[in-house]
Amino acid sequence: MSVGYAVPINGQEPGAVLWVIGMSAERRLSPATLVAVAMKRLVAHPEARVQTRGQMSQGIWHRERSQVRVTQARGKYWPVVGHQIEGQTYLYPEEALFLLEIQQLQVLDAEVPMSVQKAFTVMLTHERAVLRYRVYSHLTRLGYKLIRHQPRPSSQPRKRGPTTSPVVGPEAIHAPIKRSKSHALDAPSRLVVPVAETRLLPAGAWPARTRYDVVFQPRPPDGQAEPQSAEPWDLSQISSWSEWKKNRSRMGPINLPSVQEIRVDCETSGRGFYPLDFWSSSVSPAEEKISITRSVADDTSSARSLASGALRTLWMGPVKPMIPARSVHSTRHILELIRIPNRKCNIRDETLIDDRLEAFKIDFDIFLPNVSFKKSRPGLPNFRVIVTSSDESVPKSQSLQSLKESLADSVPLLMGVVGPGNISFFALQDTSLPRIISVG
């Protein structure tokens, strides 16, 4: 082995060099060199891909699926990459190629490991795949977690049943739940416990919706149709969900029909709220014998207090507020309702729609490096990215609007523009002119 000559890389880093290990005739490093590099007694140049077999994951290229079937998973990337098909772990091409490049994965094709060149050729089978891989690799190297875009979870309507003394208002969190055994057994009851949202958001979470409801609905144990004797949950001493998670094992599983639903209303300051998937990850259905029913936000607790409290006279008589209390939950919401004109274009202009609308579909969901991420329930991402080439046109406004309406959340949408030498990210977002509000 010998050091050949040096050449700058891309001109980006003065003094950066790319050393040559061996010449082309010595592409295969000798066993002695391999041992020396693996034991770190020889400093390899950045291009050397030498790794001990025990530190690498193994996979097999599955031609029919165009994915890699993982036979041995090692290393620290598995909480983010990989998905299950028929009980086996598979990697998408961009995931497999990245792991292969950084020598965390060996991909076999008829028992012969793929080279980086072969992996590029068989895994990136069309131009768009190349662009997507470059964006994937770029952002993963920066520490972001990327998964292929997942459609929003569908919302299920809440199951409404007869309520018993719903507890409303912020003070309710500390109010004892007064239910007797005999009272609770006949019909499902609903408990509404509003809590401050900041205690419920995970660290670093980027809230996306203004309001969510979480419905916990117990289901009968497997094989049992008859309800068992019930012990109601006592939430009087619980002040946060983390504390509830810690204590629920002491409280025991909920059995029907003592409590059919527990609904938690979480108000926010208007920035939004963490997704419903977060809640299902906080409770293990298998342990607790409860299922998670997700529903669209429709909190009426604060509106109910306005409608039934001291201010109820506002809604009486011929002159009433223009916007009913139950319809709004923040000052910004009120301003949007009374804004003239409506920002949405009601006229469907065909010239504003891309012929290639299909081309502008979202490629990846992006999660920040420091956000708690669970592959099985990733939740709403911090960003979404559409990958495009630098010689493609910017998407038309109607196309973007249609795309955003289909998502119906406020997760920022980015354009990842891949050029020959670099990758740039742009955001095309609606802008509202600021309103000056004066009192009096």
Add this chain to the structure above:
Amino acid sequence: MEQHVHLPPPDPGAAVKIQMFFGQGLIWNLEDAIEVRTKHRILGSFIGCLPKAPRQVQRFGLPLLLSSEELFVLLKEKVAVLLEYQDLSLKPNPDQAAEFMKYLEDSFQGQIKASHEDKIQNIKENLSTILDGKRKKALSSGKAIADIREESVFQDEISKLKPLPEDHMAVQTFIEEIWQGRSKIVPDWNFPTTSMERLRSQAFYLLWQEGFHLTDGDKFGGDFLVYNGSPQDHHARFIVVCLSKQPEDLSPNEVAAKYRLGTTVKKTVLLAFFSPNEPNQVLFQSVESSNSNLK
């Protein structure tokens, strides 16, 4: 201006090998990448991830990605061959698989031997320390130190050595394919086809012939960046913008936008366009402000 020399047709064995990849080129061989960058002033872009430094986007490794214009120049100068690797999409045949298995076995046996010799050398270097330790232990347990001899301790330590386990075998992941590397020359590369492609490739070639270094100009809203020397040592001098129309057809606002583009970053904007009189001739025009001191 340096005289352009027409090079003889390339010897496929000696020419730079470029893999055709969706209208662009990929160079996988390190020597070829260095030659293209140093000898032929075609910079390309490294797009690979360095295995020893995966968590950064400042330094990249192989493959070297060549744009269509860069590929055009290398092929026009006949210093490169464009290849298709038709075997790569296929499974390795039994002969190739057998060759790999033999290589793997030879490598593993060689590593066992190299590892064994390495450990023996390690024992030799640390023999005095081992002897001191054994003598201290013998003293504390009341045994005779005279029985502890260098040769017997050395042989004893060697006998304890275990062969390299398979999990500890060092594996080399090749960048360039060596098992299924059969390729054929792409007979016809259909570029340029459109008027803008012809303009870009011609403009790139002309500037390259003048001795400039060129890179892509996406970051500055242009088509190319032009350097007087290596981008490592120079800032870009020009931003080339290829126009599909004549400069006089630009509106004043468009001219102002182009001018501002260059002024802000201290570069001159070069507009490249086809001559109205000779369709295949590329002309350049710079956009600069004039200091109007009208009195």
